[in-house]
Amino acid sequence: MPLSEHEQRMLEQMERALYAEDPKFATALEGSGLRTYTRRRVYQAVAGIVVGIALLMTGVIVPNVLWVSVVGFLVMLGCTLLAVTGWRKAPKPGEQPVSGSAGGSAHGRNRQRRSMMNRIEERWQRRRDEQGH
Structure with a gap:
């Protein structure tokens, strides 16, 4: 339409x-x-x-x-x-x-996974800190 x-x-x-x-x-x-x-x-x-x-x-x-x-x-x-x-x-x-090899895209995915894991770890640490205080 x-x-x-x-x-x-x-x-x-x-x-x-x-x-x-x-x-x-x-x-x-x-x-x-x-x-x-x-x-x-x-x-x-x-x-x-x-x-x-x-x-x-x-x-x-x-x-x-x-x-x-x-x-x-x-x-x-x-x-x-x-x-x-x-x-x-x-x-x-x-x-x-x-463009180029698939290695570049795998590197980008690993970087995204690492940053996601870092965020999860930071959240976990904040929760532990909040519960401990």
Whole structure:
């Protein structure tokens, strides 16, 4: 359902206000990297699944080449996994897509886990201090 004219004007005002207050944050929220990354993964996966279906059908139709069907199934399975893992690894709005090896993303996750553990430990310590006094 399209937005009414009033809603469109309000949305434009909110966007202008956001750009005026914090242009860096506003451009990060545009999500062009996210859209490009996700779109590319989906296109690759769909193309691979179509190729897998073609191989599967070829192996079923042509006699004595059953192995082609198996290869087609494996291609479809691999492309489905590519799409699912690509979707999970897609950057969140405001983040830049991860380029390079997966080691950088694992490092970022470890840093997040450490900071989360630090927060939990700090909370635990505060509770112990509050109960002790």
